[in-house]
Amino acid sequence: VNVFERVTVIGVGLIGGSLGMAIRARGLAREVVGVTRIESSIPLALARRAIDRGTADPVAGVRGADLVVLATPPDQVVSLVQRVRLNLRTEAVVTDVASVKAEIVRAASRLLPAEGGPVFVGGHPMAGNEGQGITAADPDLFEQTAYLLTPTPRTPQRAVDRLAELARALDAVPLVMTPEEHDDSVAMVSHLPYLMAAALMNAAGRAGPVAGPAFLGATRVAGSPVALWAQICRLNREPIQNALRAFREELARLEAAIEDGGRLDGLLEAARQARLQLGAASREKGSK
């Protein structure tokens, strides 16, 4: 990979911290600058080798960076682009890590219109673990995971290529799609499963003691912090509503088949085949 001169990571939590650690451990940048509002995170991020230096000021932090990663909660991405945009290098690539893309990409691209200036490319590394914050950061977090990139028709190819190259250098798999495709897919494979898990927990009530592996697996994500998911539900409302509708229809189909006894095996077998097609590679990822 072409080494970056200076990578600035704004938000040094689980994703930002892991990215800093991975970039530094693999020598993908001459310098990693961390920006965080939480003062106590700077010594922690330094100790974990996630950053070379830290600052609380995003405007100072992005100075001289050829890559800026906004690793904040989704609802802060656009206001941060707004805040730092006049201090970006002309050739800077700016990306984020939010699991919602269309709304963010639309607003950020308007702020950085890319005519020879800094470029915004929406990004979403589909990585994570059960932890939170810099203490849970892990330089191998991105290995074997999908790194989604969501350019618009006006995004310079060179900027997309640099991020794809970075993803590969992290042993992730870059996947390029439109922001809308992203939001539909992620609503289905991430946001909907979270809501299912939450609904299942709320329905199960006191059934807890009997919980087996299937239940624990299906509900694990419901234990993650609410604030981020509530934001996601607001920012990706329509694709989530579509996914909920499609899921509800499939569940109703199973319910009807259980009621009248017919077609059930066929519906379950279709699901089984679809799951098996996700294949061995995915099963490995799932075990992380």
Add this chain to the structure above:
Amino acid sequence: VNVFERVTVIGVGLIGGSLGMAIRARGLAREVVGVTRIESSIPLALARRAIDRGTADPVAGVRGADLVVLATPPDQVVSLVQRVRLNLRTEAVVTDVASVKAEIVRAASRLLPAEGGPVFVGGHPMAGNEGQGITAADPDLFEQTAYLLTPTPRTPQRAVDRLAELARALDAVPLVMTPEEHDDSVAMVSHLPYLMAAALMNAAGRAGPVAGPAFLGATRVAGSPVALWAQICRLNREPIQNALRAFREELARLEAAIEDGGRLDGLLEAARQARLQLGAASREKGSK
């Protein structure tokens, strides 16, 4: 644990084979007899040290056994009790491993009315892995899992105690409940999550490539063989329908909150608290 003289395991697959291996490895019986219709399973079960000897004939197999474990698919339990009952020792305890209890316990208790004769006690070890058959059997399968026992008011306490003692000797946690409580709880924590996973796979269609850990975790069980689940849906229809209804209502509540923007955080936080209360012990079990 009081050692059994002879344990007969009918059906030497994942659960029956694991039970045989665990009982032999821990010295909980003088002899383990395996009964299987699949001739080729006998040498395999012998080689894996799951049984001391094997036979294809259940009637011969149960002779002299003080514990008989029916580890077959749920829909064969009652007909096997019928078939072997006149050849059971007077003091024999008969149990099964099916994940559906009320219907089986009702029929089996009628066949073994327990007035000084052999006794049926419904059992359900909530253990498993992603494999199938004797090749996937594992003597440690039951460690840290719940072993559900479902006596009726007429079941002699002594028989329940012996099975609870066996469960503890396998490092499982025996939990005693009525067959109806069992079916309601297991519909919620096992059968419903399976149906959710199947519906999600059917809804997700081609979203597969983007699948992240949450999706893989939520759908893993949808890849398991259909025949057993279809049986379960027939045998436990009403509790499953109740669980589906409760889940549907909770999902609708989330959907409405996403639509109108209110109450969402509260609903998600309730789910989070419920999930966190499942606690560290459950999280460990889930990682198996």
